[in-house]
Structures are given as structure tokens and as C-alpha cells.
Amino acid sequence: MGDENLHSEMRNVELRLGPVPRKYLGPIVDAVVASYRGAEIDGEDAAPFPSRREVTQILAEVLELLLPGRPGDHEVVGGDLLEQEVHRRVSRLFESLSRQIALSFRHGCMKAGQPCLECDKLGQEKALALLGRIPRLRTVLLGDVRAAFDTDPAARSLEEVVLSYPGLVAIAVYRMAHELWLLDVPFVPRMMTEHAHGTTGIDIHPGALIGSNFFIDHGTGVVIGETTEIGDNVTIYQGVTLGGYRFRRLEDGSLERGYKRHPTVGDNVVIYAGATILGGDTVIGARSVIGGSVWLTHTVPADAVVTIEEPDLKYKVGY
Numbered sequence: 308m309g310d311e312n313l314h315s316e317m318r319n320v321e322l323r324l325g326p327v328p329r330k331y332l333g334p335i336v337d338a339v340v341a342s343y344r345g346a347e348i349d350g351e352d353a354a355p356f357p358s359r360r361e362v363t364q365i366l367a368e369v370l371e372l373l374l375p376g377r378p379g380d381h382e383v384v385g386g387d388l389l390e391q392e393v394h395r396r397v398s399r400l401f402e403s404l405s406r407q408i409a410l411s412f413r414h415g416c417m418k419a420g421q422p423c424l425e426c427d428k429l430g431q432e433k434a435l436a437l438l439g440r441i442p443r444l445r446t447v448l449l450g451d452v453r454a455a456f457d458t459d460p461a462a463r464s465l466e467e468v469v470l471s472y473p474g475l476v477a478i479a480v481y482r483m484a485h486e487l488w489l490l491d492v493p494f495v496p497r498m499m500t501e502h503a504h505g506t507t508g509i510d511i512h513p514g515a516l517i518g519s520n521f522f523i524d525h526g527t528g529v530v531i532g533e534t535t536e537i538g539d540n541v542t543i544y545q546g547v548t549l550g551g552y553r554f555r556r557l558e559d560g561s562l563e564r565g566y567k568r569h570p571t572v573g574d575n576v577v578i579y580a581g582a583t584i585l586g587g588d589t590v591i592g593a594r595s596v597i598g599g600s601v602w603l604t605h606t607v608p609a610d611a612v613v614t615i616e617e618p619d620l621k622y623k624v625g626y
Contacts, residue, residue, distance in 0.1 A: 356414055357407040362498045365407065368400050369483050370476075373445050374452075374469050397438060404434040408487075411494040433490045440486050447519055451478050454520040458542050474523030477509035484513035517541075518574070525580075532569035534587060541572055544580040544599075552585035552604055573609065 372393070409430030416423035455468045455475060462468050468475055480503035484496040496513035504510040508527035511517075515531050518539035523529055525545035531537070535549045551568035570584045573593035578584070581600040584591065591597065592609030601613050 355410055357410045357494050357498060359498060359502075361403055361407055362495060363502055365400065365404055366480060366483075366499055366502060368396060368403075369441070370479060372396060372400070372441055373448055373479055373483070401431075401434050401438060404437065405430040407495055408433045408492050411492060415493060433487070433492050436490055437483065437486050444482055444486070448475075448479055448482060450520045451475060451522065454522040454540065454542070455524075458522050459524055473507040474509065474526040474529075477503045477507045477511055477523060477526060477529075478517075478521055481511040481513060481515070481517065485515070485517075488513040515569075534567045535569040536571040538572060538574035538576070538593065540575045541577075543578040546581040547578050548583045548585070550583070550585050551587070552589075570603075 405427075407430075409426045412429050413423045413426040416426060452465050452468050452475060455472055456462045456465050459468075462472075480499050484499040487496040487499070500511055500513050509523060509529045511529075511531045512533040512535070514533040515535040515537070517531075517535075517537045518541065520540045521537065522542045523544075524542065528546040529543060530548045530550055532550050537549075549570050549572070554568065555563040555566065557563050567587035569587060570589040570591065572578070572584075572591045573595070575594045576591050576597070577595075578591075578597040579599040579601075582597045582603070583601070584597065584603045586604050588606070589604060590606045591603075592607055592611060594609055595607050595611040595613065597603065597607070598612070598614035601615055603613065607613055
């Protein structure tokens with residue numbers, strides 16, 4: 308049966324609002340299954356990927372350990388029950404995180420046609436390593452909270468920053484995802500930061516290196532690429548891009564990967580809204596100020612102020 312006849316008969320079935328017989332769905336099912344065979348992605352023998360839903364839940368659980376009360380889904384427990392509650396949360400996190408990390412490693416083994424003997428063990432080891440870093444991550448993240456409060460006069464308290472600033476959410480997710488990135492965990496770090504990207508509009512690659520006391524004000528549209536390096540006490544505003552420029556290609560035409568493609572930002576730098584800074588050789592010197600809407604593809608010395616020429620504005624009075 309040709310495609311046109313099949314589609315015509317299915318339309319007639321739909322018009323009658325009756326159940327669609329197997330004979331109409333069978334060819335579609337067969338074609339979809341055939342498309343899996345030999346495919347680079349979602350082949351018929353592929354192992355399951357980590358679960359987006361579970362990774363999202365892990366994010367919420369870790370955020371509660373890093374900033375108790377932040378997600379607002381659980382009552383903050385203190386006093387004699389604190390140790391018991393933390394033990395419960397850490398135990399639950401260990402199980403779910405181990406499982407998702409193991410899946411991320413297992414997928415690579417299956418794709419390479421290798422026996423998967425160490426994936427569960429790796430999942431547990433990497434999960435333990437991340438959970439062991441939570442006290443240090445809390446210290447770093449509280450520095451980010453303080454940086455927001457000290458920089459933004461609209462912030463009325465540290466608690467307000469924790470409860471309402473999307474920049475802090477994106478930074479917190481980045482900081483835990485970066486630890487998994489350093490542990491060479493596949494998939495999960497990017498899944499974490501892309502979830503934060505979807506909820507906050509702030510896109511931070513987990514491979515970026517970001518120093519202490521980092522503040523993103525407002526945040527929507529911020530992009531921080533994989534090989535970006537940011538020093539301490541840096542503030543950036545909405546719409547800032549720290550991106551790549553003129554990507555290298557190999558002899559076969561494919562993109563070269565693994566080299567520094569994104570800029571370096573020194574300590575105590577402020578980058579205002581809409582600025583675009585590109586290239587792995589581009590360095591923004593310490594204590595510099597980059598004005599709004601600036602486009603930069605070259606190095607700026609320390610203590611510089613970079614602005615664009617004031618546009619030629621035209622005024623019309625009345626309508």
C-alpha cells in the first residue's frame with residue numbers, strides 16, 4: 308500500500324472516530340523500529356540514559372542541603388532532629404545520585420560494546436565524592452549570597468537573596484554540576500545546568516571555572532561558555548555573553564574540541580547588561596568595568612573602563 312493510500316484510509320478512520328486498526332499502525336511501528344537499527348543515537352541495544360525527572364529531583368534535594376529551605380518543599384528542621392533529617396536526606400540523595408551516575412557510565416559502555424562491570428561502583432564512588440564536598444560548596448555558595456547582598460541595594464536581606472534571586476539558583480546548580488564535571492561524570496552535569504538554564508534563563512556550562520563571591524544580577528540571557536575563567540568578586544548583569552569566536556576545524560572539517568575558546572575575566576570585574584566578550588585569547592584585566600552593549604574580541608588591561616560611543620539620539624516632541 309502506498310503512503311498516499313495509507314494516509315487517505317487513516318484520515319477516513321479518523322473521520323469516523325473509531326479505533327485505529329492495527330493494520331494502519333503496524334507499518335508505522337515497523338518503520339520506527341527500523342530507524343533505530345544502526346542509528347548513532349537511540350539504537351535498539353542502547354542502554355537507558357539518566358532520567359531527567361530524577362536529575363531534577365536530585366537538584367532540589369542538593370539545594371536543600373546547600374541552602375536549607377530554599378526550594379520551599381520541606382519544613383526546615385532544627386534542634387535535636389537536625390542530624391536525623393540530614394541523615395535521611397543524604398541517604399536518599401546517595402541512592403538516587405549513585406543510580407543516575409551509574410546510568411551515565413553504563414550508556415558509554417554499552418555504546419562501545421564493552422561489558423559494564425564497574426558502573427555501579429563508579430556511581431557510588433562519584434556520588435560519595437560529591438556529597439563529601441557539600442560543606443565546602445556551602446561555604447562558597449554563602450559567599451555568593453553575600454556578594455549579591457553587598458552589591459545589590461534592592462536586596463533587603465540575605466534570606467531574600469536565597470529565596471528569590473534566579474542568579475543564585477543558576478550559580479548553585481553550576482557549582483554542584485562543576486564538581487561532577489571535575490569527577491568526569493558524563494551527561495549529568497550538563498543535564499543539571501541545562502535545567503537551570505530552562506528555569507532561570509541563565510546558561511552556565513559546568514566546565515567553566517568561576518571564583519568566589521560571584522553575582523549575576525537579574526540574569527536573563529546570560530551565557531557563560533565551557534572554557535570561560537572568571538576570577539573572584541565578579542559581577543555580571545543580564546544579557547552578558549562570555550562566548551567562543553571563530554571555532555577551529557580539523558582537516559576533515561569537523562569542529563576541534565577541548566581547547567580554550569572562551570574569555571578569561573580577572574578579579575573584581577563588573578560587566579554590564581548586554582556586553583558580549585568572545586574568544587579564548589581575550590582577557591579582561593582585574594578591576595575593569597565593561598559597559599553595556601560592548602562587543603569585545605581583544606584583551607583589556609587592568610583598571611580599564613570600556614564603553615561604546617554614545618549613540619546619536621533623536622528627539623521628537625509630540626505626536
